[in-house]
Amino acid sequence: MTAHLAPLPADQLSPAPLAPTVLDVDNLSLSLRNADGMLPIVTDVSFSIRQGEAVALVGESGCGKSITASAIMGIAPENAVISGTITLNGKVISNLSPGDRRRLCGRHMGFIFQEPMTALHPALSIGRQMTDTLRHNLGLSQGEATNRAAELLDRVGIPRARDILKGYVHELSGGMRQRVMIALAISCGPSLIIADEPTTALDVTIQAQVLDLLEDMRRELNLAMLFITHDLEVVGDFCEKAVVMYAGDVVERGLSADIVGAPTHPYARGLIDAVPAHDDGRTRLTPILGTVPPVGQWPEGCRFAPRCSRADAQCQTRPSLERHGQTDARCWHPLEGNR
Amino acid sequence: MTLIQATSPDRLSGGDEEAFVTTNRSVWQRLLANPTAMASIIMLTILALSAVLAPLLAPGNPLRVSPADRFIPPGAEHLFGTDNLGRDMLKMVLHGGRTSLLVGLVVTVISMSIAVVLGAISGFYRQVDVVLMRLVDGLMAFPGIVLATAAAGIMGPSMTTVITSLSIVLIAPSLRIVRGQVLVVRELQMIEAARAVGVPTLRLFTRYILPAVSSPILVQASFIFSAAVLGEAGLSFIGVGIGPKELSWGNALTEARNYIAQAPWIVLFPGLALMFTILALNLLGDSLRDILDPRLARRR
Amino acid sequence: MLRYLGKRFLLILPTIFVPLILVFLLLRLSPGDPAGMMLGDQATAEQIAALRTQLGLDQPIWVQFLLWLKGIVTLDLGNSIFFREPVMQIVPRYAGVTIMLTLVALTLAILIGITMGLISAMNRNRPIDRGVVTTAVLGISLPEFWFALLLIFIFAVTLRWFPVAGYNPPSAGVIAFASTIFLPALALGVRQSALMTRMMRSSMLDVLNEPYITTARAQGLPESKVIGQYAMRTAAMPVVTVAGLSAGYMLGGAVAIEIIFALPGLGRMLVEAVGRRDYPLVEGGVLTISLVLAVLNLAIDLIYAILDPRIRYQ
Numbered sequence: 001m002t003a004h005l006a007p008l009p010a011d012q013l014s015p016a017p018l019a020p021t022v023l024d025v026d027n028l029s030l031s032l033r034n035a036d037g038m039l040p041i042v043t044d045v046s047f048s049i050r051q052g053e054a055v056a057l058v059g060e061s062g063c064g065k066s067i068t069a070s071a072i073m074g075i076a077p078e079n080a081v082i083s084g085t086i087t088l089n090g091k092v093i094s095n096l097s098p099g100d101r102r103r104l105c106g107r108h109m110g111f112i113f114q115e116p117m118t119a120l121h122p123a124l125s126i127g128r129q130m131t132d133t134l135r136h137n138l139g140l141s142q143g144e145a146t147n148r149a150a151e152l153l154d155r156v157g158i159p160r161a162r163d164i165l166k167g168y169v170h171e172l173s174g175g176m177r178q179r180v181m182i183a184l185a186i187s188c189g190p191s192l193i194i195a196d197e198p199t200t201a202l203d204v205t206i207q208a209q210v211l212d213l214l215e216d217m218r219r220e221l222n223l224a225m226l227f228i229t230h231d232l233e234v235v236g237d238f239c240e241k242a243v244v245m246y247a248g249d250v251v252e253r254g255l256s257a258d259i260v261g262a263p264t265h266p267y268a269r270g271l272i273d274a275v276p277a278h279d280d281g282r283t284r285l286t287p288i289l290g291t292v293p294p295v296g297q298w299p300e301g302c303r304f305a306p307r308c309s310r311a312d313a314q315c316q317t318r319p320s321l322e323r324h325g326q327t328d329a330r331c332w333h334p335l336e337g338n339r
Numbered sequence: 340m341t342l343i344q345a346t347s348p349d350r351l352s353g354g355d356e357e358a359f360v361t362t363n364r365s366v367w368q369r370l371l372a373n374p375t376a377m378a379s380i381i382m383l384t385i386l387a388l389s390a391v392l393a394p395l396l397a398p399g400n401p402l403r404v405s406p407a408d409r410f411i412p413p414g415a416e417h418l419f420g421t422d423n424l425g426r427d428m429l430k431m432v433l434h435g436g437r438t439s440l441l442v443g444l445v446v447t448v449i450s451m452s453i454a455v456v457l458g459a460i461s462g463f464y465r466q467v468d469v470v471l472m473r474l475v476d477g478l479m480a481f482p483g484i485v486l487a488t489a490a491a492g493i494m495g496p497s498m499t500t501v502i503t504s505l506s507i508v509l510i511a512p513s514l515r516i517v518r519g520q521v522l523v524v525r526e527l528q529m530i531e532a533a534r535a536v537g538v539p540t541l542r543l544f545t546r547y548i549l550p551a552v553s554s555p556i557l558v559q560a561s562f563i564f565s566a567a568v569l570g571e572a573g574l575s576f577i578g579v580g581i582g583p584k585e586l587s588w589g590n591a592l593t594e595a596r597n598y599i600a601q602a603p604w605i606v607l608f609p610g611l612a613l614m615f616t617i618l619a620l621n622l623l624g625d626s627l628r629d630i631l632d633p634r635l636a637r638r639r
Numbered sequence: 640m641l642r643y644l645g646k647r648f649l650l651i652l653p654t655i656f657v658p659l660i661l662v663f664l665l666l667r668l669s670p671g672d673p674a675g676m677m678l679g680d681q682a683t684a685e686q687i688a689a690l691r692t693q694l695g696l697d698q699p700i701w702v703q704f705l706l707w708l709k710g711i712v713t714l715d716l717g718n719s720i721f722f723r724e725p726v727m728q729i730v731p732r733y734a735g736v737t738i739m740l741t742l743v744a745l746t747l748a749i750l751i752g753i754t755m756g757l758i759s760a761m762n763r764n765r766p767i768d769r770g771v772v773t774t775a776v777l778g779i780s781l782p783e784f785w786f787a788l789l790l791i792f793i794f795a796v797t798l799r800w801f802p803v804a805g806y807n808p809p810s811a812g813v814i815a816f817a818s819t820i821f822l823p824a825l826a827l828g829v830r831q832s833a834l835m836t837r838m839m840r841s842s843m844l845d846v847l848n849e850p851y852i853t854t855a856r857a858q859g860l861p862e863s864k865v866i867g868q869y870a871m872r873t874a875a876m877p878v879v880t881v882a883g884l885s886a887g888y889m890l891g892g893a894v895a896i897e898i899i900f901a902l903p904g905l906g907r908m909l910v911e912a913v914g915r916r917d918y919p920l921v922e923g924g925v926l927t928i929s930l931v932l933a934v935l936n937l938a939i940d941l942i943y944a945i946l947d948p949r950i951r952y953q
Binding site: 072073102103104105106107109110111113115118119120121122123124127129132133136137168170181184188 | 755775849850851853854855856857858859860861862864868872873876946948949
């Protein structure tokens, strides 16, 4: 087990500290093969999730968090070259054939997408999409599958479940669509849910409801959850742990309370400062200078160095992910843990 | 009019409503750099040369019968063989191409010119647009060959009949494309500004609208040309085309089908020439669209 | 749903009337006296005058138009000059063949188009894809009447698998019917199948990038189901949309095909009527083709509405 899993303080939100590990990602790297050669997208990503635990994968768009999720699910693009080890419920899955990987989807891992309008089939009824999954993964009959689908919709808070099953995605509101998506993801009893920005496309009022629902499902079903987001507020409220990514790298990793409260990596600090804070009475909004370097144009050493005020000559060599105070950070000049 | 159809799916998915905004300056260079376009240009050059030079390449009246030379298979004497009346098929194909290409060219020019004028009017005047578009809808779905057949029956088969009926029938698809483009262009700031300062409509048309619609027109012209050649051949083949006294590929095939068992070559060569022409024009249209509209080219 | 079909029906009306109005105008406004032309040189002045009265040609043009309109709405187009029978009794004898031919050709074209487009998209940029794309370009450039002659030469004259010409109605048995309809339908369908192949390929490639396909995969559905049901369902929609245009095209192409294969259909009837200057029958033929096209288009709209639930609730 990786070093960052220090014993959790007793007052943490997470369940019993010795809950089994559901997902372990070790040194995952992913490159895309194109006409010019290999294009690295994600390098050396490691983290793990225990049962009942929510881990946030945080970063700006283009940092590689979504493709990391697709690599875990086994639905990365065809031209992706993946290395590293992915372990699900104690079984290494990264060396399985694509067909065997596909069989894990749905039954062991569920996926929730950002935009439920496009993530649900426009011309197949909600019921058809749910029963197809249930029948294929659990071997239910059509009747059993329909009953189970109705129960699931009921469970995610959708009224008139039987009618909705006959309906189509365009007839539902945004919040309802995402509830259907959640019902679909948990339908076959997975132990891991990967949610890719599940609330970004929703209205602010609906966001809170959907987050509450996800939280309920996690507790009720004791799910491990990988929560991909760029919203640090959500991270603090919703996830026990966080993994901050920048330009394909994990730059900081630890308990989200520590990262949100006292980040060690300058990039994580910058992300937090870029959020208008309203709890301490003044509005602070300091954007990070510069832009994320595009894939294929990453600097040699620390990838954040060109935008970092603390960078010096040492940052020309690549730092490794090491423990600094309460969290792990990939930085030569980490910030003091407590500000 | 479904005498022709766009050879690409993109056209039907409403793509032509959006602007083809490209400068025409480098079109020629890009055509030369595109292997498909080059191939089609070479094919069309061969066709044009053989049509123009037909009297030199194959002198004499191609329709002169010579009963002693009936059904000679292709060989050194007659490269494409002879038909049931002893006529040399090579001569027939070369001279027939003159008619086919001439009809295609004239129909393209007439129908495209009318389409541009009507399309511009339609794009600028709402009331006209409503009526014209209903007419276009009516013509788009109906088989043009049937209308042209009826027209030929009424006006009598002749070159004029064929050109008139094909031109009418082929206005509709081009009109729709030009109108769509004009609707986009008229919203552009420079044109709004020109209208605001009172630039006369005619001048607006020649200075701004025409250049803006030239790319889609160029693409469309290739497809209209190919449809016109095919249409003439089809009409002539069923006997309501240019009339039996003239020679075209379609006419040549009318008689040929009765002798298909004993002399398949008299079916083969006029048809090959026809297919070669249509293929060249379709390839030109496809590559022009790829070059002029990168948004659609991406999908290939 | 009913509202949607009603709207589609209104859109189809121009398809019925615009061609008919064109024919009406051509007939009435072209130089020369139709009655005289119909009856030929030997006709007496009385005969011509009688026919003019019968056709209403002695009336002012707007009266003629109203009479003509009334005739169309009541499906009474007068008598055929050649057959001396009501047009609306003659036309149905020929319409069945054309409808059968078009339906079989359309079915063939859709089946070939969807299959080849699917194969092509699933093997994108591999040799088989390039082969299909090239074949489709050639197919689009293939004049169907010439292709029909080639088919006759290969399959009827040389291999003797099919009769050279003639028609057996479906009532004569499936095999007998199929043996006379297959080659004509193939000839008529080939260009459309090539167009549909291209369309299916490009729409399949688009659909495969849709998030709901990723969802289906992420739910663990096997690839055969993801492609065969989830992707096909949406990818086939554009093909169905163009089937209406294809049907129109085929009704036109059917004229030559019916002549080549000696099928007693509307197209052949029309060309013969044109040759005999039998104008009432010409009008009847154009009207029938318009109506067939309208019904086919409505049927296609209905299929489309079944495929795409978003339409049904408009």
